[in-house]
Amino acid sequence: MATLQNVTARDFMSANLVSFSADMDVLTAIQLLLENGCSAGPVFDRLGNLVGILSEKDCIQVALNAGYHGEWGGKVSQFMSTSVITVDADDSILDVARRFVGSPFKLYPVVGDNRVIGHITRSHVLRAIDSMRGKYPV
Structure with missing residues (x-):
């Protein structure tokens, strides 16, 4: 039987990343956030290493x-x-939900095989909960 404990970040994350390079002009980054309706995105260095997050608050x-x-x-x-x-791609949605409740973040990069493969937001967690409605005992 499927439960929220069995649902993973990978199941509800978005693989469509809006990402930035550390040396990108911040005004261009702001434009990308707005055009894509994102609240944040990962920042990579020239080697593709995750070095930060750029959020609306930062902007x-x-x-x-x-x-x-x-x-x-x-x-x-x-x-x-x-x-x-x-967040690891195989973390349960419940673990991700606990992280969101305990932090001010609205987005976490999702990592699989030691690289960023997507991101998960509070809305993704809510979608997971909504998708399970009626599928598990209350």
Whole structure:
């Protein structure tokens, strides 16, 4: 019988990543976030290593810099969060849900075979819960 404990991050993650390079212009990154309706995306270095996350919250700093210092833009690396917490593709949705409840993050990169293969959001977890409605005992 399928339960939320048996459903994994891989089952509900999005493999369509909006990602950034650390040396990308942050204004271009903001445009990509907006065009794709994303709240955040992983940041990779030139070798493809995950080095950060750029979130809407990080990008708001761009507006503050412009308002207070007259400085528009800069590199993604100047604004990204470098404390990256990932989720394993085989983690259960319940484990992912616990992480979301205990943190301010809205998105986690999903890792499989030591590389980022997608991302999972709070909405993905809610979709997993909704998909199981009526399929397991309450």
